[in-house]
Amino acid sequence: MNRPKPGGVPYGQLIKTCKDPGMGAPTFDDGPFQCTRRFLGTLKGNGNQGLKNALKRIMADGHQIGSHSFSHKPLSSLSQKDKVSEMVKLENALHGTTGKKPTYMRPPNFDCNDKCMKLMGKMGYHVIDEDLDTHDWKNMSNMQVSKGIVKKGVGGADSMKTTSFHHRWRVPW
Template sequence: MVSEGHQVASHTWSHQDLSVITDAQRYDQMVKNEMAIRNIIGKYPTYMRPPYSSCNDACQTVMKNLGYVVSYFDLDTDDYNQLSNIQVAKDNFKRILDQTAGGPQSGDRLAIAHDIHEATALSLTGYMLEYLKSKGYRGVTMGECMGEPEANWYRTSGESGASTPNPGSGGSGGSDSGGSSVSTDGSCGVSGGKTCAGSSFGNCCSQYGWCGSSSDHCGTACNSSFGTCSGGGGSTPSKPVSADGTCGSQGGATCAGSTFGNCCSQYGWCGSASDHCGSGCDPSSGTC
């Protein structure tokens, strides 16, 4: 999808209402999804749409802290309620698009549909694209609609101001990776030719070519030519490495060497953004 020009954004990990859960749960919903998306496409998005289009002030604050652009929509096809008669969703799309002020010359719409439904994927989507084109509109990504360059649609942990450990810092079963450059996008080994040693993703290169510090990365089939293995390298920390993104007083773990980023924020979450590594960062539970 990404290589074809589509934009991937976040819709949370398990579709919780972000206005009614706690801040810790909001972070959990977003960070878990970041991990999943990054493991697939090597980066994670800056755009998100909240489930049920529900994001109160507390939710907005968390999204801002995590660096997200919160998006909504103004053209609802209502497709998920029309699966037995998808023509209703098509009629909704046509009716609302035809009412757009300014028309194709100066008007725009943000449409919503759910491609998890077969009728939407195989019937509604094609109809929407054909109809908007017939009316003189052009279908674009969310980022294009907002006037953002593609470089701003995604982030990698390596883009932040987080301090980076020294490559080749030692550790059991590891190597200095023969001078390979340190991974800045989470890829390693033959897939990217980069080492995980000293990266912000973790020091171990998994059999699938991704950096991390979990047993899946550092254990069986870990690639010692592009990082450390059997524990992730370096001296054994006094705290366990965070496996769920929590740290410090919230989880008792360190972010150093975690897959979330090396900095522990004042709120007890691992990451590598300025909100994690700057003011309030906990140096006893990671780097700052």
């Protein structure tokens, strides 16, 4: 399953930071949820309701939708066929809603061994990791999450990170 690979960003290898200074890539697991509208509203205007509207708005506002697999299974433990199935199912669902297929992916639980990376490269995926995990999944308060982000260096335009947010109630805006 070799696919076209345009652009200068590497395929099938781990990307931990944005190549452009001052740019960042927050990632959100397990959503969209109630925080998604609020977050998008912070980025631009007011929110929409429903998954399809949220996905369309994300794209319309110039943001990118990446893959996190279809059912959040640890990819390294799956057969090649099942890995492909996990990725293609989500591609098809997103394409049906947005008209586009994702080119970036972040493995569930950051689990993607060398075989998985090679396959993601063949499938035309840029594989991203985080360089700042908010640890919001530990059920910390919004204030604790915010303080942790600031303490770890997200704050200056030249220090934006690839940040991982996990749960619906943990995006402090």
